Amino acid sequence: MDNKEKVRINIxxxxxxxxGKSTTTAHLLYKLGGIGKDVIERLEKEAYEANWPSFKYAWVLDKLKGERERGATIDISMSKFETNKYNCTVIDAPGHREYIRNMINYWWF
Known part of the structure; x- marks a missing residue:
């Protein structure tokens, strides 16, 4: 099935x-083959060294220095992957009240 025939899914x-939004989303992307094992191994090492060992998956999406220092998503992040039938876009949104505006601003424009 080529890209023109694939159904688009936005999540x-x-x-x-x-x-656990970022962690769950990145783990799903990893399990579906959208993220390589080498990336997870590198982030596992970085997260351990930063004293955030449980954040290895979250850091796939939380790339900003401030996000990694605070342990919280500040801005939206978008990832894409495809299966045999679907082209998927996954957007991870911040959950903290002070950062929700970033999500709203993204959708407004």
């Missing part, structure tokens, strides 16, 4: 702060 992951 936005929203929820309460510290509920």
């Amino acid at each position: 936005v992951v929203i929820g309460q702060a510290n509920s």
Whole structure:
């Protein structure tokens, strides 16, 4: 099936702060083959060295220095992957009240 025949799926992951949105989303992307094992191994090492060992998956999406220092998503991040039938876009949104404006501004424009 070529790209013209594939169904497009857009997913936005929203929820309460510290509920595991980034971790779950990145783990799903990894399991579906959208992220290589080498990337996860590198981030696992970086997260351990930064004393955030459980954030290896979250750091796939949380790339900003401030996000990694605070342990919280500040801005949206978008990832794409495809399967035999679907072209998928996944957007990870911030959950903290002070950063929700970033998500709203993204969708407004």
